[in-house]
């Protein structure tokens with residue numbers, strides 16, 4: 639177990655995952671959680687990152703920063719997705735090595751696996767086939783992050799591990815329709831339709847694709863719990879999947895979010911838009927065998943996420 643007084647750096651602490659990790663570490667009694675904003679350290683810049691590591695000397699690092707987004711953002715900003723992520727992974731891993739960090743956990747993503755991976759996806763399917771084209775830029779950078787950790791372990795003996803989470807959602811998520819993932823995007827659309835209906839507009843929501851794609855969703859508080867669990871107990875070269883092991887169709891997801899946010903809304907399917915990978919379910923046998931399991935049920939997690947979204951808007955004085 640990590641000493642609760644150790645210096646623990648969360649890279650990307652204002653994001654969905656990073657903020658959940660800070661909450662979790664604080665709740666678990668960690669007394670030395672280190673953070674730095676983008677203005678203090680641009681994680682793409684090796685000299686800024688090296689200076690920060692030299693000055694702050696973290697013992698443990700959770701590398702959960704990155705340029706992240708849904709299909710639309712990936713398609714329209716491919717250069718940012720590949721460059722930012724390659725650089726962030728490279729600088730942080732290298733500085734962690736140079737300053738003798740005891741252990742680093744790198745967070746990848748389930749989109750690193752081939753588009754046609756056999757379901758559920760086991761860890762050993764990495765690099766066995768072509769990627770989904772819509773997010774290939776991001777996926778290539780994420781695969782490079784996994785390989786960086788393996789290379790620094792092999793050449794320098796660094797205890798750097800990688801975890802591959804499935805799709806995440808929860809408080810702290812990005813609800814901007816231009817760059818959000820499916821759960822916050824649907825929540826925002828149903829919310830906006832509810833507001834529009836109050837002023838006489840049609841209470842309807844259009845969703846990309848046919849609704850048939852199957853996806854798995856993990857609450858970010860569960861991911862944070864898994865990350866701390868792995869930092870405490872996992873020290874192997876290979877990456878490890880983190881998910882619930884259960885999926886549902888985008889149609890079922892949209893209907894559940896409709897029930898939570900705006901039960902009277904009509905759901906329309908824009909079949910001219912892509913569905914993305916037909917199915918993406920992680921095999922979580924390895925993590926389960928280590929003794930970890932998720933705790934937040936999807937419906938309950940969606941309700942609390944919507945409550946968080948409403949509270950944020952209330953604080954900002956918007957509807």
Ligand SMILES: NC(=O)c1ccc[n+]([C@@H]2O[C@H](COP(=O)([O-])OP(=O)(O)OC[C@H]3O[C@@H](n4cnc5c(N)ncnc54)[C@H](OP(=O)(O)O)[C@@H]3O)[C@@H](O)[C@H]2O)c1
Nearest residue numbers: 650652653654655676680681682702703704706747805806
């Ligand atoms: N969200 C998901 O569904 C999902 C699924 C699987 C894996 N992941 C992985 O989880 C990790 C975190 O994702 P997330 O959803 O928490 O993303 P997020 O909410 O967008 O947060 C990303 C964080 O990284 C920081 N960051 C980005 N570029 C930076 C830079 N150049 N310098 C300093 N900080 C920078 C951001 O800082 P600012 O606050 O200043 O913007 C933010 O705090 C990523 O590695 C992602 O691949 C996410």
